[in-house]
Structure formats: structure tokens, C-alpha cells
Amino acid sequence: MSARLKAIIESYCASLPGEIDALDQRQADGLFDYEAVRFAAHRLKGTARSLGLEKLDVALFSVESAAREMAANPSCYADRQGELAAGIEALRAICATIQPSESRMWAMAAPSPADAAG
Amino acid sequence: MKNLTQIACVDDDPHMRQIIELALGELADLELTLFASGQEALEGLPITRPQLVLLDVMMPGMDGFETLKRMRANPATKNIPVIFVTGRAGLDDRVKYKTAGAAAVISKPINPFALARQVLAVWWTLDEAAA
Numbered sequence: 001m002s003a004r005l006k007a008i009i010e011s012y013c014a015s016l017p018g019e020i021d022a023l024d025q026r027q028a029d030g031l032f033d034y035e036a037v038r039f040a041a042h043r044l045k046g047t048a049r050s051l052g053l054e055k056l057d058v059a060l061f062s063v064e065s066a067a068r069e070m071a072a073n074p075s076c077y078a079d080r081q082g083e084l085a086a087g088i089e090a091l092r093a094i095c096a097t098i099q100p101s102e103s104r105m106w107a108m109a110a111p112s113p114a115d116a117a118g
Numbered sequence: 119m120k121n122l123t124q125i126a127c128v129d130d131d132p133h134m135r136q137i138i139e140l141a142l143g144e145l146a147d148l149e150l151t152l153f154a155s156g157q158e159a160l161e162g163l164p165i166t167r168p169q170l171v172l173l174d175v176m177m178p179g180m181d182g183f184e185t186l187k188r189m190r191a192n193p194a195t196k197n198i199p200v201i202f203v204t205g206r207a208g209l210d211d212r213v214k215y216k217t218a219g220a221a222a223v224i225s226k227p228i229n230p231f232a233l234a235r236q237v238l239a240v241w242w243t244l245d246e247a248a249a
Contacts, residue, residue: 004140005230012133039178047133049227062198105230 002109009051009100016056016095019044023024023063024088032084034071039066052104060096064086122241126151126168128159128185130177130205134228138172138203141233156180156188164194170241172224175204175215183218190219199244200235203228 003027023040026032041064050054066084100106125148126229127138135152142150151166153159157180171189175182182202189195199221204211207225215223221241224233 008133008136008140011136015133035177035225039176042176042205043131043134046226047131047137049205050134050137050230052227108231 005105005109006100009103009106012047012051013098013100016098019094020092031081032067032078034067038067038071041067053098053102056098058096059091063091109110119242119245122169122238123147123171124149124164124168125170126153126204127172128153128156128187129174130154137228138233141228141230142237144234147183156185159185160188163189163198164192168198171177171198171200172203172237173200175202180241188217201240
């Protein structure tokens with residue numbers, strides 16, 4: 001399991017910049033599609049959490065929460081738009097430097113005798 | 119006790135599907151089918167007819183609740199037990215999931231080293247109840 005798990009962690013980390021670009025799409029009026037942001041952040045958070053990428057998990061939770069609140073409460077759009085944009089930028093910064101070895105699962109995925117045998 | 123050899127997993131995140139596939143690879147002779155959406159699952163489940171479905175709750179478009187509701191409305195899939203896999207698994211949520219017809223709930227985050235055991239534990243409970 002260990003080599004495959006590490007490959008999944010590496011693939012996930014490599015996918016993040018593109019995922020954040022996709023999440024950062026704004027509509028013609030300059031506003032976020034809050035439902036889309038919420039779903040994307042939620043989806044990424046589930047995997048981040050399962051892989052034990054804690055900094056990323058926290059940042060995604062923050063973005064998901066802000067987007068959820070804005071989707072449910074359109075009257076706060078103008079006030080929260082900047083906050084959501086800042087949250088996404090913070091997320092982007094984490095994703096730019098994240099290392100697979102930061103995953104708690106990375107350390108747990110120690111090579112087994114079966115892996116060593118190839 | 120019947121062996122569990124056919125499972126379907128429905129999750130919109132490709133990496134989560136890979137994690138689940140890896141984790142369930144611990145089960146011998148398993149035939150695992152992966153679906154990326156509720157709609158895909160509704161189209162494929164009548165063909166694959168798994169013994170058990172792991173179903174993500176929060177998915178864009180058709181969520182887990184709607185997917186389960188439509189499974190129950192289809193004679194080909196209505197009796198397939200479903201395990202909801204979700205990050206929201208407090209007591210009130212679990213009551214809601216069971217009321218919706220889920221056989222069990224597995225909490226996210228998923229532990230790849232424990233998932234196979236968790237799924238088997240549910241399967242054995244269902245098998246005993248059916249006996």
C-alpha cells in the first residue's frame with residue numbers, strides 16, 4: 001500500500017495549484033460563484049483531511065465556510081467578497097509550497113516487506 | 119456468512135476515489151466499481167449490481183440523499199445497502215442518514231488503513247441481520 005499511497009499524496013499535491021485556479025473563477029460581474037467555491041473547497045478538504053494535510057485542511061475549511069455563508073446570505077456579498085478573496089489567496093500560497101511529506105499519511109506509509117520485494 | 123466481493127463507491131473527488139480503491143484493495147477478491155457522481159451511479163448500478171455501495175453525501179448536482187432516494191425507487195437497486203461516507207456525522211446527522219435509508223455511516227476523514235475493516239464490520243452486521 002505504501003508506494004501507491006505516496007503516489008496518491010504526490011498526485012493530490014501536484015493537482016492543487018490547478019484546483020485553486022479553477023476555484024478562483026469569478027463571474028462576469030466580478031463575484032464568485034459561491035456554491036461552486038463551496039463545493040470545490042469541500043471536495044478538496046475531504047481529501048486533505050484524509051491525507052492529514054492539516055494546514056491545507058484549515059485553509060480549505062475557512063474558504064468553504066465563507067463561501068457557504070455567502071451563498072446562504074447574499075446580503076453579505078459586498079462585505080465578505082474581500083474576505084473570501086483573501087482566503088483563496090492564502091490557500092494559493094499554501095498550495096504553492098506544500099510538500100507531500102507534510103501529509104501525516106506519508107510517514108505512516110512506511111515501506112512494507114512486500115513493497116521492498118517490488 | 120457471505121463474502122463481500124462487490125462494492126461500488128460514489129465520490130466526486132478523484133483522489134478520494136483513489137484512496138478508497140487503495141484502502142479496499144485490502145479485501146480479497148474484491149470487484150470495486152467507482153462512480154464520479156450520483157447520476158453516473160444511477161446509470162451503472164443496475165448493471166454492476168454490487169453487494170454494497172459507499173456513497174458520498176455532499177456532491178454537486180445530485181447529492182447522496184437524492185442518489186439514495188432514486189436508488190430506492192428503482193427495483194434493480196432498491197435493496198442494495200448503502201453506507202454514507204461523510205464529514206458530517208454528528209448524532210443528528212446520523213439520525214437523518216438512517217431515516218433516509220442508509221445502512222450505516224462512515225465518517226470522513228477516511229483512514230486508508232482502517233476503511234476495509236470498517237466496511238467489513240458493517241457488512242457482517244448486515245449479513246447477521248439478514249440471516
